[in-house]
Amino acid sequence: MTTAPQTTAAKAVTASGGPGAPKTARGARTRARILKAAEHTFGTLGYHRAGISDITRAAGVAQGTFYTYFAGKEEILRELVRDMGHQVRAHLAAEILDAGNRLEAEERGLRAFLQYLYENPSLYRVLQEAQFVDEAIYRDYYEAFGKGYVRMLANATRKGEIRPGNNEVRVWALMGMSNFLGLRYALWEQDVSFDEIVDTLSDLFRNGLTLDGKEKP
Amino acid sequence: MTTAPQTTAAKAVTASGGPGAPKTARGARTRARILKAAEHTFGTLGYHRAGISDITRAAGVAQGTFYTYFAGKEEILRELVRDMGHQVRAHLAAEILDAGNRLEAEERGLRAFLQYLYENPSLYRVLQEAQFVDEAIYRDYYEAFGKGYVRMLANATRKGEIRPGNNEVRVWALMGMSNFLGLRYALWEQDVSFDEIVDTLSDLFRNGLTLDGKEKP
Numbered sequence: 001m002t003t004a005p006q007t008t009a010a011k012a013v014t015a016s017g018g019p020g021a022p023k024t025a026r027g028a029r030t031r032a033r034i035l036k037a038a039e040h041t042f043g044t045l046g047y048h049r050a051g052i053s054d055i056t057r058a059a060g061v062a063q064g065t066f067y068t069y070f071a072g073k074e075e076i077l078r079e080l081v082r083d084m085g086h087q088v089r090a091h092l093a094a095e096i097l098d099a100g101n102r103l104e105a106e107e108r109g110l111r112a113f114l115q116y117l118y119e120n121p122s123l124y125r126v127l128q129e130a131q132f133v134d135e136a137i138y139r140d141y142y143e144a145f146g147k148g149y150v151r152m153l154a155n156a157t158r159k160g161e162i163r164p165g166n167n168e169v170r171v172w173a174l175m176g177m178s179n180f181l182g183l184r185y186a187l188w189e190q191d192v193s194f195d196e197i198v199d200t201l202s203d204l205f206r207n208g209l210t211l212d213g214k215e216k217p
Numbered sequence: 218m219t220t221a222p223q224t225t226a227a228k229a230v231t232a233s234g235g236p237g238a239p240k241t242a243r244g245a246r247t248r249a250r251i252l253k254a255a256e257h258t259f260g261t262l263g264y265h266r267a268g269i270s271d272i273t274r275a276a277g278v279a280q281g282t283f284y285t286y287f288a289g290k291e292e293i294l295r296e297l298v299r300d301m302g303h304q305v306r307a308h309l310a311a312e313i314l315d316a317g318n319r320l321e322a323e324e325r326g327l328r329a330f331l332q333y334l335y336e337n338p339s340l341y342r343v344l345q346e347a348q349f350v351d352e353a354i355y356r357d358y359y360e361a362f363g364k365g366y367v368r369m370l371a372n373a374t375r376k377g378e379i380r381p382g383n384n385e386v387r388v389w390a391l392m393g394m395s396n397f398l399g400l401r402y403a404l405w406e407q408d409v410s411f412d413e414i415v416d417t418l419s420d421l422f423r424n425g426l427t428l429d430g431k432e433k434p
Contacts, residue, residue: 162428165421169409172397176398180390188356204382204421210319
């Protein structure tokens with residue numbers, strides 16, 4: 001494949017491609033700053049009340065600069081959710097990287113997710129609100145998340161670390177758990193320690209919930 | 218306690234009380250019809266785009282009639298979510314009433330919830346959107362749901378049907394599971410049978426997820 005000559009930095013930043021993709025490393029930094037400002041602005045004011053001028057003010061850039069990178073409010077929301085998804089997944093992947101087995105990965109992943117949501121409360125609000133702008137934004141986020149998660153469970157099944165079963169269904173159940181636990185205990189009220197939450201779920205993963213026909217612990 | 222004389226029907230409908238509560242059985246029916254119309258209107262147009270005139274048109278009542286029962290759009294949303302919450306809980310309670318034990322109650326409850334969501338897709342959208350009008354509406358819905366659920370798990374713990382553990386944390390995990398499974402498999406795509414979903418979760422509740430140190434099934 002032949003491409004036009006580019007500097008190394010430009011190559012790196014255009015790898016993600018797409019219209020509006022920055023041509024230089026400096027452009028990539030500006031774009032990232034605008035995305036960060038949008039995250040904060042949408043997270044605090046809400047998508048509907050937030051204007052592009054609120055975002056550019058928070059980012060410290062001119063309105064024209066915004067339009068160099070994004071076509072408008074809906075497009076930046078779409079890019080923001082995609083970007084937040086990459087960040088959460090990269091963060092969790094790093095946290096569970098050297099987990100000894102799937103149970104440990106679930107424990108570490110849940111703890112890291114709760115902590116991440118606590119430190120990045122805008123994630124939840126922006127994501128939730130995005131479903132009313134375009135449901136595909138929201139759906140893509142969870143489908144991307146779920147895809148990698150199913151692969152990990154399939155791997156764990158092959159290694160004999162988890163019971164064989166419908167891993168896709170499990171993944172949606174597990175994502176739902178983390179989501180609601182995060183909403184309740186990381187965002188609304190921090191009245192139960194993350195350790196206690198992780199221990200409770202770990203017990204479910206190891207032993208199930210019911211005792212029917214089993215000895216009491 | 219002394220109360221003014223009332224007809225039996227009037228007593229029944231004013232039991233829920235509050236301003237705007239209908240004084241007659243006929244009034245209660247009108248109010249219920251307006252709520253049903255609001256559910257459909259918010260569910261299809263979305264809260265922000267829906268106007269009171271859309272609701273009154275769908276209900277076949279005059280605008281003045283709307284204001285006999287509700288102060289405005291935000292109030293009817295609040296009442297609607299409360300009303301939907303009562304309905305879902307009553308429906309699920311009836312479905313699990315004669316379950317033999319907690320595992321069976323979980324299985325039946327999950328199946329009934331998936332079916333309910335499939336038949337009442339507005340529930341999800343209205344509820345999700347309500348959190349951006351007033352987060353308390355959304356939070357109250359899940360807290361009311363969770364309260365009864367915690368009581369049921371406490372009961373099952375006493376009867377030795379489930380492992381002792383933090384039932385409140387479990388309840389938020391379980392509500393999250395149902396929620397995401399419903400979103401994915403009842404609302405977005407019905408590509409996995411509800412039986413398969415219930416079986417997958419039932420296996421988790423009975424046997425856990427991991428095999429570490431246990432024999433393979």
